[in-house]
Amino acid sequence: MEPPVHRPRRLRTTGAMRALVAQTRLSPAQLVLPMFVADGIDQPRPISSMPGVVNHTVDSLRTAAAEAVAAGVGGLMLFGVPAPGDKDATGSCGTAPDGILNRALRTLRADLGDSTVLMADTCLDEFTDHGHCGVLDDTGRVDNDATLEHYRALAVAQARAGAHVVAPSGMMDGQVAAIREALDADGFGDVSILAYTAKYASAFYGPFREAVGSSLEGDRRTYQQDPANRTEAVRELLADLDEGADMVMVKPAMSYLDIVRDVADLSDRPVAAYQISGEYSMICAAAERGWIDREAALDEAVLSIVRAGASIVLTYAATETAVRLRRGE
Numbered sequence: 001m002e003p004p005v006h007r008p009r010r011l012r013t014t015g016a017m018r019a020l021v022a023q024t025r026l027s028p029a030q031l032v033l034p035m036f037v038a039d040g041i042d043q044p045r046p047i048s049s050m051p052g053v054v055n056h057t058v059d060s061l062r063t064a065a066a067e068a069v070a071a072g073v074g075g076l077m078l079f080g081v082p083a084p085g086d087k088d089a090t091g092s093c094g095t096a097p098d099g100i101l102n103r104a105l106r107t108l109r110a111d112l113g114d115s116t117v118l119m120a121d122t123c124l125d126e127f128t129d130h131g132h133c134g135v136l137d138d139t140g141r142v143d144n145d146a147t148l149e150h151y152r153a154l155a156v157a158q159a160r161a162g163a164h165v166v167a168p169s170g171m172m173d174g175q176v177a178a179i180r181e182a183l184d185a186d187g188f189g190d191v192s193i194l195a196y197t198a199k200y201a202s203a204f205y206g207p208f209r210e211a212v213g214s215s216l217e218g219d220r221r222t223y224q225q226d227p228a229n230r231t232e233a234v235r236e237l238l239a240d241l242d243e244g245a246d247m248v249m250v251k252p253a254m255s256y257l258d259i260v261r262d263v264a265d266l267s268d269r270p271v272a273a274y275q276i277s278g279e280y281s282m283i284c285a286a287a288e289r290g291w292i293d294r295e296a297a298l299d300e301a302v303l304s305i306v307r308a309g310a311s312i313v314l315t316y317a318a319t320e321t322a323v324r325l326r327r328g329e
Contacts, residue, residue: 024307028072028322031302032119032272032314036211037061038081039100049207050277051284053316055081058107064319065108068116071322075117077167077314078104080126081212090135090150091127095157099127102161109162119165119194120158122179124150131215133170133223142223144172151175152182159188167249169196171223177243194272195245198233198259200225202252204278211277233259237266245269247312252276254301257308264309272312273305280316299324 011021038045038055045055056064065076080101086093093099101120108118124147125133134147147170155166166183168175176195183191201224208214225232233250240248246269250260253273264271283301287294298317305313315321 024303026303026306026325028325029074030306030312031073031318031322032075032077032117032312033068033073033318034077034079034274034314034316035061035064036079036081037100037104039086040083047207047211049210050281050316051288053211053280055211058104061104062107062111065112065116068319068322069112071319072326073116073318073322074312075119075165076108077119077121078108078163079121079212080104082127084213084215087127087129087215089129091124091154094124094127095150095153097157097161099157101126102157105158105161105163114164117164118162119167120161120163121169122151122155122158122166123169124154125170125214126212129215131217133220134172142172144174144223147172148174148178152178155179155191155193156182156186156188159183159186159191163191165192165194165247167194167196169199169251171196171199171220171225173239174243176240176245180244192246193244194247194249195240195243196251197237197240197245197248198225198250198256198263200227200252200256200259202227202255202276202278204252204255204276204282207277207281227255230259230262234262234266237263241267241269247272249274249312249314250310252279253305253310253313254279257304260305260308260310270311271309272314273308273310274314275301275305275316277316295320295324 036055044060047053082093082100123133132142134142137143158166201221248267249272250256250263251274253275260273283297286292302313302315
């Protein structure tokens with residue numbers, strides 16, 4: 001008797017069958033929406049290189065945040081965009097209680113309470129007049145240890161303003177340990193740290209720099225990871241886990257799915273990945289020219305990030321993706 005012929009296509013015959021046997025599943029609660037809130041504007045300001053994304057006023061941020069939460073999005077990641085005149089060499093407006101990011105955090109925490117996970121970008125680049133992620137020494141290089149002191153203050157200010165999660169993204173050595181110590185000492189032991197564990201010096205950050213009005217001249221290659229290096233991400237992961245990170249993240253996501261897999265294989269804590277501005281925008285740009293289906297491509301991209309091992313995905317398409325997922329339930 002001939003052995004039965006295996007026909008994988010039997011499990012692809014209908015939409016219901018494909019849904020039943022799908023190996024990778026995505027839910028709205030896995031998505032985090034990055035949001036920009038800017039000082040000195042009286043209405044939302046479109047970001048030309050990021051279709052559909054805006055710099056929010058505090059009022060429009062409240063509306064968009066409520067829409068995201070209603071759609072089931074699991075978290076919101078806030079980036080503050082100060083007025084150019086408020087920037088200085090140490091990014092002091094980042095820690096000021098009336099700074100734009102801290103005002104926005106307080107407002108959303110009052111609006112939303114614990115109905116979502118409110119995250120804050122814990123970095124200096126948006127707030128410094130030189131655009132780097134840390135303070136500079138006399139030679140113009142980022143001073144790692146001096147920067148850690150500023151990260152401590154920044155994290156505590158964000159926790160006081162209502163952040164559930166602080167997210168150090170500057171790739172300074174020892175940043176997680178320094179922030180954990182500062183949070184615990186100030187009574188914020190319940191505030192979590194999402195460590196930007198593997199953040200690469202990518203060519204895909206351009207639209208983000210428009211969004212935050214970056215003052216950067218030069219590059220960040222002396223502290224962000226070299227795109228050529230893979231095992232270095234494992235060393236960064238082990239350090240962050242040892243220092244007390246509650247969650248870890250790979251950024252960018254789509255161009256670094258091998259790194260997402262490596263981190264997921266080794267981490268005993270939740271793994272996030274960030275579909276960054278350039279990755280999002282190139283899909284939107286191709287769709288605007290009629291080359292691809294925008295919604296299908298965005299959904300496929302996010303699914304691929306989860307398939308690679310991420311349990312949390314930051315994407316500018318979080319709200320619309322969540323709406324589509326719920327529509328398909």
